[in-house]
Amino acid sequence: MKMSKGQIGRQVLGLAVFGIAVIAAGSAAAELGQPAPWEFRLQPSASPVMEHIEWFHNWLLVIITAIALFVLALLITVMVRFNARSNPTPSRTTHNTLIEVAWTLIPVLILVGIAVPSFRLLFLQLDLPKADLTVKATGKQWYWSYAYPDNGKFEFDSLLACDESRNKCEQPRLLAVDNELVVPVNKIVRVQTTGADVIHSFAVPAFGIKIDAIPGRLNETWFKATQTGKFRGQCSELCGKDHAFMPIVVHVVTDQEFTAWVQDAKKKYAAAKTDTFASVAGAAQ
C-alpha cells in the first residue's frame, strides 16, 4: 500500500497527538500510593529515600539524553560530511592529543558524577537510622504476616481482599488486603523481612523499598512515610502460583490514630506467636 505525503503526515500527527495524550494521562492520573492507568513514570514519592531515588532517576535521564544526542550529532556529521562522495580524499591523521585526553577524561568525570550521588543513595538506603518502630514482615505462600515486636508483641495475617471482579470492590483490584500494616507518619520504621517457605520480596514503590524475604534470613530496610494515606505494593519475587495475589498495604496514620490502633490490635490479635518474637530478638543482638 502506497501512502501519499499527506497521509503519512496525518499518521505522524495522529501518533504525536496520541503520544502527548498518553503522557498527559500518565502524569494526570498519578495517585499517591498506588499505580494509575497509563502511568509510565515513578509513583509519587512519600519517603526521603524515594525522593532521592526520583532525583537520581531524573539526573541519569539528563545525562543519558545528553550522551545520546551528542552521539547522534557525531553520527550525522560523519554521514553527511565524511561520506565517500562529499569527502573523496580522506585525511590520514592518526593522533590528536587534545581529543584523546578529552575522550578519556570526560567519560571519567561523567562516571564520577553518577557514582557520587549513587553511593550517597546506597548509604541512605542501607545505613539504617535509629528506628522509632520495628515491624516484621513474613512472606508466606501466599500472603504476608506482620509482627510488631515493640508494641505489645502481636502478629496478624494480611490476606488479599477484593479478589472478585473489579465491580464488587471499592478498592484497587489485587492491591487491597483485609488487615493492613499500620504505621505512624513521620516516624522511622524499620522493616525486617523473612520468608516462611520460599523467597518473597517486600516492595512498596512510594517508599522506594524492595527487599527480599528469604527463609532462614532476616533482611532489614527502613522507611519514613512523610504523608498519611494508604500505600500499596506487591510481592516482587516470583513465589508460586498465587504470587500475584499477595499485595502489601501500608496504612500511614497520625500518632494518636496509631496508638489507638495498637490498643485495638493487641486485643484483636492476642494470640501472638512467641517463636516470631524470639527470632526478632535473636537477630537484634
Ligand SMILES: [Cu+2]
Ligand atoms: Cu511472594
